[in-house]
Amino acid sequence: MTGQLILKPGREKSVLQQHPWIFSGAIQSVIGNPGIGETLEVISSKNEWLASAAFSPSSQIRARIWSWMENENIDVDFFYRKISDAVRMRKELNLYKTSDAVRIVHGESDNLPGLVADQYEDVIVIQALSAGIEKWKSEIADILKTTTGAAAVYERSDVEVRKLEGLEEKCGLLTGTLPANEITINEGGLRFLVDITRGQKTGFYLDQRDNRLLAGMHARGKRILNCFCYTGGFTVHTLAGGADHVLSIDSSGEALGIARRNLDLNDLPVNRADWLEADVFQAMRTLRDKTTMFDMIILDPPKFAPTAAHAAKAARAYKDINLLAFKMLKPGGLLFTFSCSGGIDQNLFQKIIAGAALDAGVHARVVQWMNQAADHPVSLNFPEGHYLKGLVCEVNPAK
Ligand code: SAH
Numbered sequence: 001m002t003g004q005l006i007l008k009p010g011r012e013k014s015v016l017q018q019h020p021w022i023f024s025g026a027i028q029s030v031i032g033n034p035g036i037g038e039t040l041e042v043i044s045s046k047n048e049w050l051a052s053a054a055f056s057p058s059s060q061i062r063a064r065i066w067s068w069m070e071n072e073n074i075d076v077d078f079f080y081r082k083i084s085d086a087v088r089m090r091k092e093l094n095l096y097k098t099s100d101a102v103r104i105v106h107g108e109s110d111n112l113p114g115l116v117a118d119q120y121e122d123v124i125v126i127q128a129l130s131a132g133i134e135k136w137k138s139e140i141a142d143i144l145k146t147t148t149g150a151a152a153v154y155e156r157s158d159v160e161v162r163k164l165e166g167l168e169e170k171c172g173l174l175t176g177t178l179p180a181n182e183i184t185i186n187e188g189g190l191r192f193l194v195d196i197t198r199g200q201k202t203g204f205y206l207d208q209r210d211n212r213l214l215a216g217m218h219a220r221g222k223r224i225l226n227c228f229c230y231t232g233g234f235t236v237h238t239l240a241g242g243a244d245h246v247l248s249i250d251s252s253g254e255a256l257g258i259a260r261r262n263l264d265l266n267d268l269p270v271n272r273a274d275w276l277e278a279d280v281f282q283a284m285r286t287l288r289d290k291t292t293m294f295d296m297i298i299l300d301p302p303k304f305a306p307t308a309a310h311a312a313k314a315a316r317a318y319k320d321i322n323l324l325a326f327k328m329l330k331p332g333g334l335l336f337t338f339s340c341s342g343g344i345d346q347n348l349f350q351k352i353i354a355g356a357a358l359d360a361g362v363h364a365r366v367v368q369w370m371n372q373a374a375d376h377p378v379s380l381n382f383p384e385g386h387y388l389k390g391l392v393c394e395v396n397p398a399k
Helices: 076-092 131-135 137-148 160-165 206-217 233-240 253-265 280-289 308-327 346-360
Strands: 003-007 021-023 027-032 039-043 049-055 061-067 101-106 115-120 123-128 152-157 170-176 182-187 190-195 223-227 245-250 273-277 294-299 329-339 362-371 389-397
Touching: 003 049, 039 061, 049 131, 076 101, 076 137, 101 137, 101 182, 101 206, 115 137, 123 137, 131 137, 137 152, 137 170, 182 206, 190 233, 190 253, 206 233, 206 329, 206 362, 223 233, 223 280, 223 308, 233 245, 233 253, 233 294, 245 253, 245 280, 253 273, 280 308, 294 308, 308 329, 308 346, 308 362, 329 362, 346 362, 346 389
Parallel strands: 003 039, 123 152, 223 245, 223 294, 245 273, 294 329
Antiparallel strands: 003 027, 021 061, 039 049, 049 061, 101 115, 115 123, 152 170, 182 190, 329 389, 362 389
16 A cells, blocks of 8 residues: 545545545545555544545545455456456346447446446457556456457547546557457347447447337337437337337437448338438427427437536436427327436436426326446445436327
8 A cells, every 4th residue: 555545534434335435525634645546545533444445636536445345455366356246247147148248347336436348249448537447457458358358458538537537538459459440249139330449438338228129119110209319229229120210310420420331230221211410409499390290209318417516507408308309299109218417316307307298288107217237237335326317208298
């Protein structure tokens, strides 16, 4: 250990409850001269040993806990144990029957705060989102490669949040040989192109796997609007499920280019799909003004509220698009609506959707609640890990 972090009196509670974050306001003093990402001992005001943690000197989350066991060293073996356990858990989930693209490590909920690792066939793409992970990155890459048998581990740490940790954005190969920049994955029997080096985040939104399969099951004979379609995940699943027509909207021309190719890859009829490169907020208004109606609308926007501080503004944005969607659904139509905002919890999201239905003058019932897929587990001591929530609402005219 290179230093000690002494907590203020009474601030040990969250550590004892095994919450992995220590905020700057809870800290009395830092003893020693620890460098960025180095391991510290966390000590209570009564001088009790509480945990070992990685130091993030420039972040409000000043330390992230690795272990609550005093005799557990933070070394290569530690990371080997944690990653092996994460890999084992994914195998036991039996996801590989329906997909060869799986989230192998989901940060805090896999006891590796700040590490995201997604496996696309035999390539693993990681994001190092904390100083502690950055420090152990090359060891972690080697362990990921050996525990999964992957051909390569590629880094996509080109994300804004790295700034909060005092880290630069970084991309590139960490170990092995990249078979290609574009990988073809399988999800529920359908194929998708994932651009490892240029796609959004790690390349594909694996958290929506179950919900795409669900939407596919509801699609037969329907006219569908898919907003924020990215590379056409919901588009491909709903067309394969027998949709009559899907109009898909995204602001990224690059994503739409791949989406079109995903349609071909699955031999789906191109005449049943239309694509619109546009801002969803504007495009939905234009559609509403033309009184275009749909049997099913999917709304999967990006994170409007990264933290609770952004909740009010984000709530307005969610309400706006959901209100428009309610107005454009035929009687008996289905709304698949999502929020991946950490700053908006399940309750608040449902209240926002209720407000939108009321203002749109429709009667809506939740027929199913949706969540992130099982390879994105949530530690009970880290409820923040539950970020993706969704509702399937059936919509009818108000009585
Ligand atoms: N549903 C997708 C994932 C959506 S991610 C899937 O299953 O794969 C969110 C998408 O919203 C991204 O593709 C991003 O390019 C797009 N986006 C963000 N802001 C937008 C806006 N204002 N209008 C249209 N698209 C937007």
